[in-house]
Amino acid sequence: MSGWQTLTGSAITLPEANIDTDQLIPARFMSQPRSAGYGGFLLYDARQANPDHPLDRYAAKVLVAGRNFGSGSSREAAVYALVDYGIRAVFAPSFGDIFAGNAVNNGLLTAQIDDDVAAFLVATMAGNAAAAQIDLGTGRATIAGQDIGFDLDPVRRQKLINGWDDIDMTAQYSDQITTFRAAHFAAHPWAMPAT
Amino acid sequence: MxxxxxxxxxxxxxxxxxxxxxxxxxxxxxxxxxxxxxxxxxxxxxxxxxxxxxxxxxxxxxxxxxxxxxxxxxxxxxxxxxxxxxxxxxxxxxxxxxxxxxxxxxxxxxxxxxxxxxxxxxxxxxxxxxxxxxxxxxxxxxxxxxxxxxxxxxxxxxxxPKTLQITFDGALGAGVTAKDMALHWIAALGADGAQGFAVEYAGAAVRALSMEGRMTLCNLSxxxxxxxxxxxxxxxxxxxxxxxxxxxxxxxxxxxxxxxxxxxxxxDAVFDRHVSIDASTIAPTVTWGTSPEDALPITGHVPRADGGKDIGATLDYMGLDAGMALTQIAIDQVFIGSCTNGRIEDLRMAAKVLAGRQAVVPGLVSPGSALVKKQAEDEGLAQIFVQAGLEWAGAGCSMCVGMNGDLVDAGKRCASSTNRNFKGRQGRGARTHLMSPAMVAAAALTGHLTDVRPLLEGRI
The missing domain is CATH 3.30.499.10 (Aconitase, domain 3)
Structure with missing residues (x-):
């Protein structure tokens, strides 16, 4: 996965709270292999119900969303749907914990902003797209002409910028893992499955 | 030290x-x-x-x-x-x-x-x-x-993670379960209330739970x-x-x-946050909306507003009117099962409500495992479900997530012992109300959301 530091593109708003992973990708699409491309599954039912859905009116790279975005299941397919559609960043007051972890593993920024900032952007953009620029290095973005600071865990910031792969990173610790394993099961022999 | x-x-x-x-x-x-x-x-x-x-x-x-x-x-x-x-x-x-x-x-x-x-x-x-x-x-x-x-x-x-201790003091009332404890705290703190935290549940009402009840409580974290x-x-x-x-x-x-x-x-361990709840104040709890935080005691009413949250779209999706009594909500079907409430104790509790009575809506009962299924059949629980008019099925995630084809049809309303009332969770356009297995059984008997407590009198 390649990293990124700056991004320019269109932002749209999805102001509802609790846009969960079941909405982001309904379960019936999850038997597809990733090679099928998941972008068409993104918010499938909401887009079917609304032919004028902003995801179909604009080619957005940035979402401004309500609180608790990505709550619910651990399905990384929700992130695949966003990324395959072309979304690279979501700004929201809060995110599902597992979703946010999955996002960073796929180069998707989950930028935490205050409730009033989200509400201001939703009101300013009034359902339309707006220009967005993001700089991970400074932790600031410009959306619809507004300069916005956002919170991002420093570890996740580094991962996004460098495009780090965890398995590659862990390989350097393989000796420590081997040593730990031996000591762990020596101290807690009951931790091995009995049969 | x-x-x-x-x-x-x-x-x-x-x-x-x-x-x-x-x-x-x-x-x-x-x-x-x-x-x-x-x-x-x-x-x-x-x-x-x-x-x-x-x-x-x-x-x-x-x-x-x-x-x-x-x-x-x-x-x-x-x-x-x-x-x-x-x-x-x-x-x-x-x-x-x-x-x-x-x-x-x-x-x-x-x-x-x-x-x-x-x-x-x-x-x-x-x-x-x-x-x-x-x-x-x-x-x-x-x-x-x-x-x-x-x-x-x-x-x-x-x-x-940060640590959050949720203490449930006192004792639960009859007919009130771990499911109600969970929906109660989630409604109080919000569906993102514990984000970034690991929750430890403590207190007399938690100690009094069976392992099945403890699993239900932790499941819904x-x-x-x-x-x-x-x-x-x-x-x-x-x-x-x-x-x-x-x-x-x-x-x-x-x-x-x-x-x-x-x-x-x-x-003397220090937690980043502590919340204390009196278990005796918890009533059988149901959800009315499309997030588990949209939960209220069965004695309540569909809200007219929920803080700053716009609930108009939620009520549209759920087909509900603001202000109506929760017990006025008529259901089309019921489901008992899932990793939340598909264990033997859950089935026993539902069977206590259903024994000798007839469901007025169709429903599916899916035990959490093949061993739970066998035990329920050996104990005569399966027979109670079937005699009440419900379908006794095999083990799996089933109608909680609908991946196996066990779906709720669009526009249909299901009283469900599962964990998520998300839009489309049980099927495209499906309307889900979360509650305990006992409360699902009560809804099956009356055809609408119902306080199970009177139906359990003399049975527990």
């Missing part, structure tokens, strides 16, 4: 291989549970030409796509089950396959088989992995990239935003586990119990 530690601290410290300068820990994983949905993880591993680091600690389970009724199985469902089988056999891991007598939902059979033990770190590519914390384990759901990492290294990178929930193990825990197939035996069992008795928060 050693520093006072919480249960979470003790579990974390026992699994920390190392901590990077940036504060992220590399944790050792004692059990990795995989299911049909783990196909992305196996595919990523194959793409890197890597093998499993610890097949003896990895267990496969067919649950999400498991057919629960007789008849033809759709090709894509059959393919998902086949793919897990192929991956499990190639990796040399123990598989609880579709027709295995011990098959079931991963969060039901892990404990049932004694794969889940106090003091273990347990991961699974499923958010309800928090269930296993009921045993005093560090258990949390992970995504596909993390599944791949665990398959490859038997470790997982995590940042230590994620619906309040917490990736993990946990309860300190005690004699109830040990009695549940003793003699389970994968649990330690003999001297190893005694050594294990001695270790497990240390797994509790020290008396």
């Amino acid at each position: 050693t520093l006072a530690r919480s249960l979470m601290d003790k579990l974390w410290d026992a699994h920390e291989v190392l901590r990077r300068a940036d504060g992220t820990s590399l944790l050792w994983v004692d059990r990795h549970l995989v299911h049909e949905g783990s196909h992305h993880g196996f595919a990523k591993l194959a793409a890197r030409n890597m093998a499993l680091a610890a097949p003896e600690l990895t267990f496969g389970v067919v649950d999400h796509y498991a057919p629960t009724r007789a008849g033809d199985v759709a090709p894509d469902i059959r393919r998902m089950i086949q793919t897990l089988g192929d991956n499990a056999r190639a990796a040399g891991i123990r598989l609880f396959d579709l027709h295995d007598p011990e098959q079931g939902i991963v969060h039901v059979i892990g404990p049932e088989q004694g794969l889940t033990l106090p003091g273990l770190l347990i991961n699974c590519g499923d958010s309800h992995t928090s269930t296993h914390g009921a045993f005093g384990a560090l258990a949390f759901g992970v995504g596909a990239t993390e599944v791949t990492h665990i398959l490859a290294t038997q470790t997982v990178w995590q940042k230590r 994620i619906e309040g935003g917490a990736r993990m929930g946990m309860i300190a193990p005690d004699d109830v825990t040990f009695a549940y586990l003793k003699g389970r197939p994968f649990a330690p035996v003999g001297a190893a069992w005694d050594a294990a119990v001695a270790d497990w008795r240390q797994l509790h928060s020290d008396g």
